[in-house]
Amino acid sequence: MKMGTSAFPEQRVVSSEVRAIAMGMDSELIRLLEVEAQAERERILGEARQQAEEILSRAREEAARLRAEHQKRLEEELSLARVRARSTATLQASSLILQAKDRAIEEVFRTAEEELQSLLRDREAYRGMLRSLLQEAIGGSSGHLIVEVAEQDEALAREIAAELALDAEIRTNEQVRHGVRVLSGGGRFVVENTLGSRLERAKPLLTAEIARILWG
Numbered sequence: 001m002k003m004g005t006s007a008f009p010e011q012r013v014v015s016s017e018v019r020a021i022a023m024g025m026d027s028e029l030i031r032l033l034e035v036e037a038q039a040e041r042e043r044i045l046g047e048a049r050q051q052a053e054e055i056l057s058r059a060r061e062e063a064a065r066l067r068a069e070h071q072k073r074l075e076e077e078l079s080l081a082r083v084r085a086r087s088t089a090t091l092q093a094s095s096l097i098l099q100a101k102d103r104a105i106e107e108v109f110r111t112a113e114e115e116l117q118s119l120l121r122d123r124e125a126y127r128g129m130l131r132s133l134l135q136e137a138i139g140g141s142s143g144h145l146i147v148e149v150a151e152q153d154e155a156l157a158r159e160i161a162a163e164l165a166l167d168a169e170i171r172t173n174e175q176v177r178h179g180v181r182v183l184s185g186g187g188r189f190v191v192e193n194t195l196g197s198r199l200e201r202a203k204p205l206l207t208a209e210i211a212r213i214l215w216g
Contacts, residue, residue, distance in 0.1 A: 101211065108210050109203075116195060120178065129195075130180070131160045137182040137193035138166070146183040148173040 119125050130153060138145065145168040149157040154172050157180065161168045173181065179194025 101215070104214060105207055105210050109199075109206075116178075127156060127160070130156060131163075133179045133193045133195075134160055134182070135164070137180050137191045138164075139191070141182065141184040141189070141191075143167065143184065145169070146171060146187070148176050148181040148183070149179075150174070150177050 119129065130149075134147065134157070145166060147157060147161060147166075147168045148171045151172045151174070154170060157170050161170060176192070177194060177196060179192070179197065181190065181192045181194075183190050
C-alpha cells in the first residue's frame with residue numbers, strides 16, 4: 001500500500017511538467033503563427049500597395065495621354081476653324097470685289113447705251129449709222145435682197161437702198177431694232193447687223209477691255 005501511495009505524487013509531477021511543456025509549445029506555436037500571420041499580412045498589404053500604385057500610375061499616364069490627345073484635337077480643330085474662317089473671308093472678299101467690278105462694268109455699258117439713245121435721237125447721225133450697218137450686212141452679196149428693219153426705219157431704209165442702187169425688198173420686222181437684217185440666196189443666208197447684236201457680240205471683248213482699263 002505504501003508503494004502504491006508513493007507513486008501518485010511522482011505521476012502528478014510528471015503530468016505537471018508535461019502540461020507546462022505543452023503550454024509552452026502552444027505559446028511558441030501561437031507566437032510563430034502570429035509572426036507568420038503578421039508577415040503574410042505585411043506581404044499582402046505590400047502587394048496591394050504596389051498594385052494600387054501601379055494602377056494609379058497607369059491611370060495618371062492614361063489621363064495625361066487623353067489630355068494630350070484632347071489638346072491636340074482642340075488645336076487641330078482650332079487650326080481648321082481658322083483656315084475655314086480665312087477661306088470664308090477670302091471668298092466673301094473676292095465675291096464683294098467681283099460684285100463691285102460687275103457693277104462698274106454694268107455702269108459703263110449703261111452709260112454707253114444712254115449715249116447710243118442720244119445718237120438715235122440725232123436723225124442725221126442715225127441715218128449715217130443705219131447706212132453703214134446696211135452696207136456691212138450686204139458685204140459681197142449680189143442679186144435680189146430682202147432687207148428687214150423696224151417699222152419706224154422703213155422709209156429711211158428705202159431711201160438708203162435707193163441711194164446704194166440695191167435690188168432689195170424692204171420689209172418691216174418687229175424683232176429688228178436699230179439696224180437691219182439682210183436675207184439673200186432666196187432666204188438661205190441671213191445676216192443680222194443691229195446695234196444690239198453688235199453689242200452682244202462685242203460684249204465679252206469689251207468687258208475684258210473695260211476691266212483692263214479700270215483695274216489694270
